[in-house]
């Protein structure tokens with residue numbers, strides 16, 4: 505299992521090893537000891553999975569406010585997505601900056617996104633699933649978001665607004681400049 509630091513401190517890219525044989529391969533996709541050695545004192549309480557039918561589906565950019573802020577360990581066991589995390593920590597030197605990475609069933613890569621970030625993704629093929637561990641329970645009351653189309657974020661999405669499949673909720677999310685201070 506390989507851990508790589510990204511250009512945004514605290515965001516980690518994880519590539520589990522695959523042990524191949526005549527049947528296929530086996531991979532340890534999570535080990536608490538290795539993960540905590542790299543990410544610190546993190547524990548997970550919920551596991552999520554979502555399926556997106558169409559290529560060009562955009563979910564996000566979402567986060568939960570404190571005290572229900574969530575860290576997320578994201579993987580794509582089916583299909584291929586562009587996964588994006590935006591730093592919303594007001595005290596961070598990389599506030600407002602994002603990291604985008606392709607996660608896929610083929611590359612087996614995972615992205616660790618600590619609390620303090622907005623998270624979203626765009627599907628690159630049809631029939632995609634993402635599966636992710638989170639460090640706090642879902643709370644509708646604390647659920648917030650940032651508009652994926654915000655030009656200030658300078659995210660190079662592989663789909664334009666007219667062709668993207670999005671939820672009504674996501675289409676009405678605020679721009680970063682209107683978000684205010686959400687994380688210290």
Ligand SMILES: Cc1cn([C@H]2C[C@H](O)[C@@H](COP(=O)(O)OP(=O)(O)O[C@H]3O[C@H](C)C(=O)[C@H](O)[C@H]3O)O2)c(=O)[nH]c1=O
Nearest residue numbers: 552554563564566567576623624625641642643671673
């Ligand atoms: C996140 C969540 C949602 N729900 C319910 C709420 C709605 O009735 C339904 C769909 O929720 P939503 O439209 O928020 O799902 P996504 O657009 O996939 O949102 C997620 O996708 C982005 C990329 C994320 O990082 C977050 O985990 C999460 O915001 O599932 C639950 O019951 N539990 C949950 O943990």
